[in-house]
Amino acid sequence: MSSQNPPQSSGNNLDPWYGNYADRTAGLAASEVRALFAVASRPEVVSLAGGMPAVSALPQELVVESMNRVMSEQGSVALQYGSGQGVPKLREQILDVMAMEGIKASADDVVVTTGSQHALELVSKLFLNPGDVVLAEGPSYVTAIVIFRSFQAETHHVAMDEYGMVPESLRENIARLKAAGRTIKFLYTIPSFQNPAGVTLSWERRLEVLQIARENNILVLEDNPYGLLHFDAPPPPALRSIEQEGVIYLGTFSKTFAPGFRVGWALAPHAIREKLILANEAAVLSPSSFSQLVISQYLDTIDWRAQVDRFRGVYKERKEAMISALAEYLPNLSWTDPAGGFYVWLTLPPYLDSKQMLPRAVKELVAYTPGTAFYADGGGRNNIRLSFCYPTPESIRIGVRRLQNVINGEIDLLETFSQTGPMSTVSDRTFSAPPPNLD
Amino acid sequence: MSSQNPPQSSGNNLDPWYGNYADRTAGLAASEVRALFAVASRPEVVSLAGGMPAVSALPQELVVESMNRVMSEQGSVALQYGSGQGVPKLREQILDVMAMEGIKASADDVVVTTGSQHALELVSKLFLNPGDVVLAEGPSYVTAIVIFRSFQAETHHVAMDEYGMVPESLRENIARLKAAGRTIKFLYTIPSFQNPAGVTLSWERRLEVLQIARENNILVLEDNPYGLLHFDAPPPPALRSIEQEGVIYLGTFSKTFAPGFRVGWALAPHAIREKLILANEAAVLSPSSFSQLVISQYLDTIDWRAQVDRFRGVYKERKEAMISALAEYLPNLSWTDPAGGFYVWLTLPPYLDSKQMLPRAVKELVAYTPGTAFYADGGGRNNIRLSFCYPTPESIRIGVRRLQNVINGEIDLLETFSQTGPMSTVSDRTFSAPPPNLD
Numbered sequence: 068m069s070s071q072n073p074p075q076s077s078g079n080n081l082d083p084w085y086g087n088y089a090d091r092t093a094g095l096a097a098s099e100v101r102a103l104f105a106v107a108s109r110p111e112v113v114s115l116a117g118g119m120p121a122v123s124a125l126p127q128e129l130v131v132e133s134m135n136r137v138m139s140e141q142g143s144v145a146l147q148y149g150s151g152q153g154v155p156k157l158r159e160q161i162l163d164v165m166a167m168e169g170i171k172a173s174a175d176d177v178v179v180t181t182g183s184q185h186a187l188e189l190v191s192k193l194f195l196n197p198g199d200v201v202l203a204e205g206p207s208y209v210t211a212i213v214i215f216r217s218f219q220a221e222t223h224h225v226a227m228d229e230y231g232m233v234p235e236s237l238r239e240n241i242a243r244l245k246a247a248g249r250t251i252k253f254l255y256t257i258p259s260f261q262n263p264a265g266v267t268l269s270w271e272r273r274l275e276v277l278q279i280a281r282e283n284n285i286l287v288l289e290d291n292p293y294g295l296l297h298f299d300a301p302p303p304p305a306l307r308s309i310e311q312e313g314v315i316y317l318g319t320f321s322k323t324f325a326p327g328f329r330v331g332w333a334l335a336p337h338a339i340r341e342k343l344i345l346a347n348e349a350a351v352l353s354p355s356s357f358s359q360l361v362i363s364q365y366l367d368t369i370d371w372r373a374q375v376d377r378f379r380g381v382y383k384e385r386k387e388a389m390i391s392a393l394a395e396y397l398p399n400l401s402w403t404d405p406a407g408g409f410y411v412w413l414t415l416p417p418y419l420d421s422k423q424m425l426p427r428a429v430k431e432l433v434a435y436t437p438g439t440a441f442y443a444d445g446g447g448r449n450n451i452r453l454s455f456c457y458p459t460p461e462s463i464r465i466g467v468r469r470l471q472n473v474i475n476g477e478i479d480l481l482e483t484f485s486q487t488g489p490m491s492t493v494s495d496r497t498f499s500a501p502p503p504n505l506d
Numbered sequence: 507m508s509s510q511n512p513p514q515s516s517g518n519n520l521d522p523w524y525g526n527y528a529d530r531t532a533g534l535a536a537s538e539v540r541a542l543f544a545v546a547s548r549p550e551v552v553s554l555a556g557g558m559p560a561v562s563a564l565p566q567e568l569v570v571e572s573m574n575r576v577m578s579e580q581g582s583v584a585l586q587y588g589s590g591q592g593v594p595k596l597r598e599q600i601l602d603v604m605a606m607e608g609i610k611a612s613a614d615d616v617v618v619t620t621g622s623q624h625a626l627e628l629v630s631k632l633f634l635n636p637g638d639v640v641l642a643e644g645p646s647y648v649t650a651i652v653i654f655r656s657f658q659a660e661t662h663h664v665a666m667d668e669y670g671m672v673p674e675s676l677r678e679n680i681a682r683l684k685a686a687g688r689t690i691k692f693l694y695t696i697p698s699f700q701n702p703a704g705v706t707l708s709w710e711r712r713l714e715v716l717q718i719a720r721e722n723n724i725l726v727l728e729d730n731p732y733g734l735l736h737f738d739a740p741p742p743p744a745l746r747s748i749e750q751e752g753v754i755y756l757g758t759f760s761k762t763f764a765p766g767f768r769v770g771w772a773l774a775p776h777a778i779r780e781k782l783i784l785a786n787e788a789a790v791l792s793p794s795s796f797s798q799l800v801i802s803q804y805l806d807t808i809d810w811r812a813q814v815d816r817f818r819g820v821y822k823e824r825k826e827a828m829i830s831a832l833a834e835y836l837p838n839l840s841w842t843d844p845a846g847g848f849y850v851w852l853t854l855p856p857y858l859d860s861k862q863m864l865p866r867a868v869k870e871l872v873a874y875t876p877g878t879a880f881y882a883d884g885g886g887r888n889n890i891r892l893s894f895c896y897p898t899p900e901s902i903r904i905g906v907r908r909l910q911n912v913i914n915g916e917i918d919l920l921e922t923f924s925q926t927g928p929m930s931t932v933s934d935r936t937f938s939a940p941p942p943n944l945d
Contacts, residue, residue, distance in 0.1 A: 082777030083751055084725060087691060089635045089657075095784045122585040130585065131577050138570050146561040146569065146764035181620050181768070181790045188789045192656070196528045213788050217631070218528075252526060286523060312522055325585035327795040329620070338521030345534045349652050350627045351620045355794060356766040 094216035107434035113466035116434040119457040124381045133364040149356040151348035153179025157363040169304030178343045183319035183331030189346045195220040203255040206441030222443035231268030234275040253286040259302035260293040260408025263452035270303040287314045297407035298383040328358035388460035392467035409456035415449040433469035533655035546873035552905035555873040558896040563820045572803040588795040590787035592618025596802040608743030617782045622758035622770030628785045634659040642694040645880030661882035670707030673714040692725040698741035699732040699847025702891035709742040726753045732847035737822040767797035827899035831906035848895035854888040872908035
């Protein structure tokens with residue numbers, strides 16, 4: 068059974084073209100918290116909401132050096148249109164990047180895209196008919212859910228716990244959907260340092276998830292923006308390192324280099340790769356030659372692995388700042404403790420609504436993303452995604468301290484209207500925090 | 507009545523995911539001449555096929571200067587994600603560019619995209635349901651037809667003559683389609699220096715076309731990549747300068763600056779612009795900050811109007827080389843003589859098939875695009891699009907001379923198999939060339 072949020076209206080009477088939009092456009096509604104985030108971008112607000120990488124940790128002289136080399140050595144190529152598949156040399160270099168997570172592949176099967184976001188859009192365009200189903204972790208990446216909805220497909224969520232997607236829930240979802248005659252087009256998953264939950268799919272479960280997908284003939288779409296950003300031990304090898312024909316793998320330079328160039332890629336089974344190139348050409352003719360060549364030059368001449376190490380150090384320090392601030396200011400809540408990536412998933416007391424609480428948070432100069440953004444079915448009401456990627460450790464502490472005020476204020480407010488006696492604030496509450504499971 | 511080419515098969519038995527693609531993917535078939543073009547990219551081949559701008563006419567030191575300024579002044583912004591609508595300052599500067607073609611607008615209604623190609627994809631995604639109709643000149647831009655087909659819409663062609671789209675044909679098409687109960691979602695047009703025909707819609711017809719669109723409540727999608735590249739007098743003002751609520755205007759820096767950065771834009775009525783931003787975010791999160799800032803810096807600090815003049819001079823010289831070579835080597839054929847842009851549309855004797863002839867051309871080391879690529883309905887069999895934008899004047903002469911050999915060889919071949927007596931070769935034939943109308 069489907070329990071999708073109803074799409075919002077796709078226009079209004081002030082729009083003379085109101086009646087002309089495609090059916091799919093009804094799924095492209097503006098987020099309700101969009102206006103609030105515009106306010107939250109003021110400098111006095113500590114934003115724990117966005118997912119902006121710490122580009123300040125990338126020495127700009129390295130980028131300038133790569134750019135200048137590109138212009139002096141390949142200027143006329145950099146300024147020109149390129150191929151719809153991407154620069155051949157960069158596709159070879161992408162193999163080296165993926166090899167770090169155990170992937171063996173041919174450069175022939177790599178398609179460079181305008182960020183891995185665009186690969187996700189192109190795969191969705193190739194596969195999704197109206198009414199199709201995509202399976203995804205619950206919670207899952209907000210803009211993936213938006214894309215699937217924009218092609219009139221429904222996202223159904225597979226439960227997660229601290230070891231990632233729960234195989235039993237995957238089996239149950241498949242059985243239920245098959246019994247209902249639904250078409251499952253793919254399983255969308257972020258196995259490592261998941262956005263937003265921060266958890267990582269264990270090795271045993273990777274094998275089991277792939278086995279289930281194989282048995283049920285379900286394509287797996289593995290989105291791996293954070294895999295190289297582990298704080299200590301690397302995550303288990305990528306799903307694509309285990310299974311080739313059944314996995315489309317998405318990667319990006321947005322987190323290991325910089326998002327401002329918009330370069331990501333898809334590694335796809337041969338026949339799908341053919342169609343991805345055609346879809347890429349139809350959408351943008353070719354990804355930016357300049358951006359690709361700058362990244363290729365950077366990978367060629369700079370010790371990029373050392374730079375990835377530097378990023379790891381930055382994010383690890385910020386994650387630790389966040390976890391210790393949570394332990395200090397919100398000791399009675401529960402949260403995930405990621406081993407890499409950008410995000411912590413916080414669980415509030417069940418009687419709090421994180422979206423309703425957001426205006427108060429912005430007033431207290433802290434922003435976060437409400438949990439409901441990451442569910443297609445209204446889940447996540449008492450969850451919050453906290454990002455530690457962009458603010459400094461000191462800002463993170465300040466942000467979490469403000470969040471404590473926000474949450475206590477919200478509890479006080481509920482107490483005022485409550486008929487059932489006083490409720491204590493979170494900093495001294497003794498309610499038993501639920502285990503960090505994420506359903 | 508529809509007379510679309512049937513889409514080619516979207517997969518085969520070697521593709522384990524063959525049965526899983528969306529219905530729309532059947533429309534994304536590889537061009538039949540694709541493999542041939544790979545051969546045609548060898549340096550010994552004179553390519554009159556592609557539409558690559560003459561980036562060698564852009565002084566690279568100007569680009570390097572802009573890049574270095576961006577990195578020193580706004581490096582951390584350039585490397586980061588941006589907004590889904592685009593950099594505010596660049597959107598203001600785009601108003602100056604459009605003002606050169608008579609357009610008054612607000613930066614609020616500009617959406618920056620990954621080349622204007624992506625604006626075309628996003629508008630199509632927003633508006634096209636399966637079975638919808640798009641009206642477009644016949645011939646029209648090949649990748650526009652591909653996009654419309656990829657959203658399962660049909661392109662129906664409006665006749666053109668030397669003054670551009672024929673209003674009477676537009677009226678007839680609308681009447682016929684309405685009578686058949688079809689839904690026309692928009693009129694796609696390239697009014698100035700059209701691709702591929704090289705003709706320009708006259709001022710009187712601009713008014714008439716807009717009037718027809720208004721009467722029939724049809725949105726106009728004005729694609730204007732070449733408008734500033736006039737050889738002598740500028741073309742009539744843009745359709746968007748006349749009509750605001752009924753026109754989406756697409757522009758690009760690919761021809762006035764460089765395509766390697768992939769920066770274009772859409773100017774859309776307010777309500778549509780809102781949805782374009784959402785669609786843009788779903789597709790790529792944000793267009794490249796770096797690319798946008800480099801172009802913004804370039805517009806700010808370089809005399810870009812003088813550079814556009816330089817491009818005009820280069821293209822005018824190449825156009826003249828092509829026209830004089832055609833007059834010398836293929837005097838009995840007819841062609842259009844564009845007043846700007848990149849393309850000449852050549853009409854062969856009616857018994858020749860330009861697609862069938864292409865392998866011979868590549869063997870003779872000249873490439874062109876067969877006319878059928880620019881029709882959704884099989885038209886253009888005896889037409890050729892010749893591009894003068896990229897090769898030097900000398901190469902253009904050589905290319906056209908080779909084309910003469912190709913055409914004569916093809917006529918000889920037909921003669922050999924002909925039962926009806928000798929046919930003369932084009933260089934001394936006396937058949938009466940048809941007037942350069944383009945239906």
